[in-house]
Amino acid sequence: MSRGASLPPLNALRVFLVAARHRSFSRAAVELNVTHGAVSRQVRNLEEFLGVALFERQIRKISLTAEGQQLFAESSPALEQVGSAVRAVMARPPARAVRINARPSFAVRWLIPRLPDFVARYPRIEPQLVTSTLSPEKATEAFDIAIRRGVEGWPPAFKVQPFLEDELILVMAPSLLKAKAVSDAPSLAAHVLLACKSRRQDWDDWRQHLGLSRLKPARRLQFDHIHLVLQAAVDGLGVALTPTSLLGGDVAQGRLVCPLPRLRLPLQSIYYGCAPGAGREARLFADWLDTQAAA
Template identity: 65%
Template sequence: MPTREPPLNAIRVFVAAARHQSFTRAAVELHVTHGAVSRQIRSLEEFLGVALFERRIRQVTLSAEGQQFFAEVGPALEQIGAAARALGREAPVRAVRINVRPSFAVRWLIPRLPSFVERHPDIEPQVVTSTVAPAQAADGFDIAVRRGLEGWPPSMRVSPFLDDEVLVVGAPALFRSQPLADLRALASHVLLSAKTRKSDWDDWKKQVGAPRTKPAGRLQFDHLHFVLQAAVDGLGIALAPTSLLAHDLVSGRLQPALPALRMPLTRYYYGLAPDAVPEARCVAEWFEEEMRRAQ
């Protein structure tokens, strides 16, 4: 009769609990619940037929049998991990081509990419920027992000991604010298806009009921990320999608004005190409996690 194999996942949990002398800290390290750790330890003890921990109120310590088992399996588990890491370094890196608009790349995707790279060191994200619809893209891609459901190839299945809305923002120093407390104060400011979103100010004013006054000036740029940089530098105020503002608002480079007066935008969608490499699914799953975090 073949020998029954020990539950390896339970051993991994045991090693973490033994190292910390705590089920709670082991649960934090392994990103599971305290109850899950307790159940895994209990199943391992039942398999071995011995108690590995002495349980007291709010405290656990290794039993004599637990100390002996930890001394044996701890180094063995570390050796397995070292072997896997060494093999992983030899594995080929696979590239995933991500097609996005330039502003989305600069303001949303690239600032968040370090977290994806840390999680998937064997995947190389290649950011391809384009202002044309995915159906018109000259270069191939594995996954793309665009607003709305128009312009996608018929063969692509698209999924909802980010909800969005526009918000008035400007440099803190600008608002200190020229406060924007109400809609009447718009007349004292220079309005910044992008050629790709040149109707936003008129659409926003119509929705919020802004008075028909002439602004102090207007400046237009080719792309939205130039508009936001101009706002950071105090050249005027911008009406920008909240999806692209997170890092500037957190850093204090920009601050919102009239925050209750927002205008909904068409939501973002992402789509996987029919011939996408398998690793593109990892990018899609990461998009889903970022969407839940934003919500």
């Protein structure tokens, strides 16, 4: 073994300390649950590493050399300190977790950008996000708290709580609005309308709510999720109709504008519900949701 290393083989050092304490390889073997030969080999490895003899070996008797006495006196407290540190770390309570079930677009556009605030407030609680388009009552993975729009599709045992009001509005890229102005609803006919597969009725519901005649756009583009629709809008592909809850920072930071801000369609509120038996972590997360919605 190389003596240039900064530390000796720690297992060999541990075996040496037990043998030195007992002044016996045999008793050390019993304590460590190994053979007498294994103890002897580990001590020999340590002696080779250090380049000195640690024991004087006699028939049925061993005694520490001066070097062995020095190593035992100085290493034994150090190794015990390491053991104490390990036990202290293992005794700490594990990080707690809260499993959150949310739809992908809500997770991407509303929840994830806000999660750093929750982590900063509750550093010992780990938020674990599960995204799903299934209703909470059909969820295939366990969760502590779910977030969905409306009161349908919840398991009967859940108590659901509204926390976020919502409505549909029009958004588009500033560059697209500059190229093709939108002054009223009929002027949307000159644009590509961006639609979401999971919200296919939004355009018709919005139009009917406002009493508008049927829209005949230049073209329609459909995407699987609303966060993809909004990215397409940011990239100037067309005009999107989106829940305000999913706008994120795109309007505030100038990536999107709302050309007709008064033409809005109220939507069902967004609710959260805690699973029966969910721990305090879920309750803290629910309270945090309320503060975020209020902000």
